[in-house]
Amino acid sequence: MNALRLLVVYFRIGLLGEAQYRVNFLFQLFETGLGMASVLAAIWVVFSQTDTLGGWKPAELTALIGIYFIVLGSINVMVAPSLQKFMEDIVTGNFDYTLTKPADAQVLVSLSEVRIWRLADVLLGAVALVVSIVRESMVVGWVEGGKFLLALLAGAVMVYSFWIVLATLAFWFIRVENILQIFWAMYTAGRWPVGIYPGWLKWTLTLVVPVAFAVTVPAEAVSGRASGTSLLGALGLACVLFAFSRWFWRVGIRKYAGASS
Amino acid sequence: MLVPTFTWGAVMHWLRTLQAYPAFLRISLLSNLQYRASGAIWMIGSILEPVVYLTVWSTVARSQGGSVGGYTPEEFAAYYMTLLLVNHLTFTWVMHEFQYRVQYGHFSFALLRPIHPIHEDIALNLSFKAVQLAVILPALILLGLAFHPRFDLDPLSVALFLPALAMGFLLRFLFEWTLAMAAFWTTRVTAINQSYFSVQMLLSGRVAPISLLPSWVAAAAGFLPFYYASGFPVEVALGRLSTDQVLRGFGIQLVWITVAAAVISLVWRRSARKFTAVGS
Amino acid sequence: MSTVIEIDRLSKSYVVPVRGAGVRASIVSLVKRKTRTVEAVKEISLSVEAGEVVGFLGPNGAGKTTTLKMLSGLLHPTGGTASVLGFEPWKRNNDFLRQITLVMGQRNQLIWDIPVIDSFDRNRVIYRLTREEYRERLDELVELLELGELLSKPVRNLSLGERMKCEVAAALLHHPRILFLDEPTLGLDVSMQRRLRTFVEQYNKRTGATVLLTSHYMADVEALCPRVVVIHHGELLFDGKLADLVRKFSAQKTLVLELEESQEDLSRFGQVVSQEGSRATLRVPKQDTAEVTARILRELKVQDLNVADPPIDEIIDQVFSRGMA
Structure with a gap:
């Protein structure tokens, strides 16, 4: 598939671009580490006053934080920088070049920039996840592991689709990079299980900004509380959201080219 | 330059500086109105954060039989709603902005002007906050309907809140402006910023009212500046502090304001020289 | 000769917001926005044969770039028809895109922080060139444009002229049959302008590619374009030989x-x-x-x-x- 060949080329380019600044990886580790420490400190403060939070034990929450950082890093390696660049390209007009290329514009746009060192987020997230599983000797069998991966996949697709929808708004509004703040603001709420939030916020984080599916549901899968139906629901929703984002992107392109739709 | 010295010349200097404010405010108001929509979007994060911690602590309070550390869910609601307002009025973005200013040479213009750049920043900050109150106030009303806060306001507390808030603003502004100058000396400011925000988050009363922090952390928060720009004005307004604590708080605010102002006036000239020497 | 571009009464109009100055106007514009319609291109018709080099002349905002963008598939017209290589450009069929290229003087498609050759490599994948094709064409362009030692440098370290040469090379790796050049010499010094011009001329002779070019610099048009098209206020004022233009309007x-x-x-x-x-x-x-x-x-x-x-x-x-x- 050509999209895969493009992915390889762009990853190589990203690695080349950043390999000259290897010390950046250390700084990224430092910053991510600090970020994680600050989240863990908040959890520590909360659990100094209570034993469970909305039914979640401390280790389950740290596993959730691990997943939070894994997803965060995945977004920051490619999706966020690429789509940010896309928005700048709309303003500068460089996006015109993308449109003259004989490849799917959405694929080109989604791959265009790689921040390889943000893999530090994924790395530290994975460490937190594994440490919490091991320390609490949680039993993660094949079923839980499979469910977890499926849930993570569904969450990733939803987050990606959501980003495409936000980025597509750039065809209508110029200073759209601010719209991305909606995502980041909402995403920080994913550091806690969305189940504890009041109804309106819970639904927003589930259906409007797919934070629940990206973080909480995979964490539930790891701790063995995700039901098969909720997983199926997540996968179904992922497909729907992906199809919608694709359609919306096409509408955006038509609008950019000034087609009366 | 920023530490007031009471000579006649200094008074005249300060008066002339103040004369620049109406123009600064007008211009910054214009540009803030221009970007009102994007500004409103930035508010989502500011509004969501206290809602998140309010929910977390209310959940804890309920599971602990109705209250934790002297706060009921309704009192947490009052705390975090007031904190939302205070934090909106005292936060700054100068630490993020300095990096760009140095990198793209915006300081070259600032240095050519015969007025300290901090004044334009203050004006920009104030007008932004005035414009964005149009988002914050309705949000507060909605949060009030959603979370049923319990306010026991007495006139004295409200009267004391205003100076506590004003000093909190000045303290945080000067403090962050000082740290922001690091951008002149290193390109690694995000590491510094990240460290600052992590500590600020925990010790300012945003993660939890500081009385809920483990005692040694709370003790540290008691003499560091972070709490005095956020949690302190909130607790003053809600009447949660004794007269002693309030007076001591005002004292600590004054000390930190003086320290920050002194550092700025010392470091700014050197930074500016450093900037012109590097040249960008 | 065969016709490669056929335009019939092509038009493009935009609706743009109007905003006054001052605090009051910005507050008013929160509530209601005034708009007006700008006709960027008005019913332009022309046809271009394979291998022609056509220069578009006109002041800023005349509609040259808009026309070029419609022909390269970036913009949808509001009226009229166009056929480029038998395709409707704005459908952006991949088979169409593989046969054209667009170079814009003031924008860049090379990736800023990495060596030029890696940006080329990206185009190899995008245009699905085989390694042999790529190698061959790269060697050819390196020789013609004297890119030799530039290939391994990061783009940010290149001068404007060097960067433009690399941009042009990147745009030609896939051997397009039609070149759309929008102000390709903008900001370059005179000798670099001349070299780029010579290159375009050679490329046209060697490959028989059709070239559509806009430029502020008359020297570009004089040297390259036997045929000029003058556009002003979105209207086609003249289409013919440069010498005839002089005779007619001088x-x-x-x-x-x-x-x-x-x-x-x-x-x-x-x-x-x-x-x-x-x-x-x-x-x-x-x-x-x-x-x-x-x-x-x-x-x-x-x-x-x-x-x-x-x-x-x-x-x-x-x-x-x-x-x-």
Whole structure:
């Protein structure tokens, strides 16, 4: 598939671009580490006053934080920088070049920039996840592991689709990079299980900004509380959201080219 | 330059500086109105954060039989709603902005002007906050309907809140402006910023009212500046502090304001020289 | 020869917001936005044969770039039809895109922080070139444009001229049949402009590719384009040979005189452009040229007299400032 060949080329380019600044990886580790420490400190403060939070034990929450950082890093390696660049390209007009290329514009746009060192987020997230599983000797069998991966996949697709929808708004509004703040603001709420939030916020984080599916549901899968139906629901929703984002992107392109739709 | 010295010349200097404010405010108001929509979007994060911690602590309070550390869910609601307002009025973005200013040479213009750049920043900050109150106030009303806060306001507390808030603003502004100058000396400011925000988050009363922090952390928060720009004005307004604590708080605010102002006036000239020497 | 581009009454209009200055206007514009319609391109028709080099002339905002964007598939027209290589450009069929290229002088498609060669490699994948094709074409372009040592440098370390050469090379790796060049020489120094021009000319001769070019620099158009299209206020004013354009629109001739002695006042013969010692340059209306020349020869002691068309820049300038409707 050509999209895969493009992915390889762009990853190589990203690695080349950043390999000259290897010390950046250390700084990224430092910053991510600090970020994680600050989240863990908040959890520590909360659990100094209570034993469970909305039914979640401390280790389950740290596993959730691990997943939070894994997803965060995945977004920051490619999706966020690429789509940010896309928005700048709309303003500068460089996006015109993308449109003259004989490849799917959405694929080109989604791959265009790689921040390889943000893999530090994924790395530290994975460490937190594994440490919490091991320390609490949680039993993660094949079923839980499979469910977890499926849930993570569904969450990733939803987050990606959501980003495409936000980025597509750039065809209508110029200073759209601010719209991305909606995502980041909402995403920080994913550091806690969305189940504890009041109804309106819970639904927003589930259906409007797919934070629940990206973080909480995979964490539930790891701790063995995700039901098969909720997983199926997540996968179904992922497909729907992906199809919608694709359609919306096409509408955006038509609008950019000034087609009366 | 920023530490007031009471000579006649200094008074005249300060008066002339103040004369620049109406123009600064007008211009910054214009540009803030221009970007009102994007500004409103930035508010989502500011509004969501206290809602998140309010929910977390209310959940804890309920599971602990109705209250934790002297706060009921309704009192947490009052705390975090007031904190939302205070934090909106005292936060700054100068630490993020300095990096760009140095990198793209915006300081070259600032240095050519015969007025300290901090004044334009203050004006920009104030007008932004005035414009964005149009988002914050309705949000507060909605949060009030959603979370049923319990306010026991007495006139004295409200009267004391205003100076506590004003000093909190000045303290945080000067403090962050000082740290922001690091951008002149290193390109690694995000590491510094990240460290600052992590500590600020925990010790300012945003993660939890500081009385809920483990005692040694709370003790540290008691003499560091972070709490005095956020949690302190909130607790003053809600009447949660004794007269002693309030007076001591005002004292600590004054000390930190003086320290920050002194550092700025010392470091700014050197930074500016450093900037012109590097040249960008 | 075959027709590669066929445009029929192509039009494009935009709706743009209007906003006043000041606090009040910004507050008012929160509530209601005023708009107006701008017609960027009005019913332009023309056709281009394979292998032609066509120059688009016109002042800023005349509609040149809009036209080029419609032909390269970036913009949807609001009226009319266009067929490029048998495709409707704005459908952006991949088979169409593989046969065209677009170079914009003030924008870049190379990736800023990495060596040029890696940006080329990206295009290899995007255009699905085989390694052999890629190698062969790269070698050819490296030789023609003298890219040699530039390939391994990061783009940010290149001068504007070097960067432009690399941009052009990147745009031609897939051997497009049609080149859309929008202000390709913008900001370059004179010798770099000339080299790029020579390259485009060579490329056109070698491959028979069709070239559509817009430029501010008349020298580009003079050197490259046997055919020019003049667009002003979105309308097509002229389509033909450059020489015909000069003949049609130059309302004046230039007389260069070498006198035996320096004369005091020549303004009775026409507009004095310059007078330095015994040498003078006059401008006279075209229809009066014969009569004025006769009078000068009669009344003055002339060593040498030369009649010429004014520089093409000036003609174009006159055309646009008069509106020429």
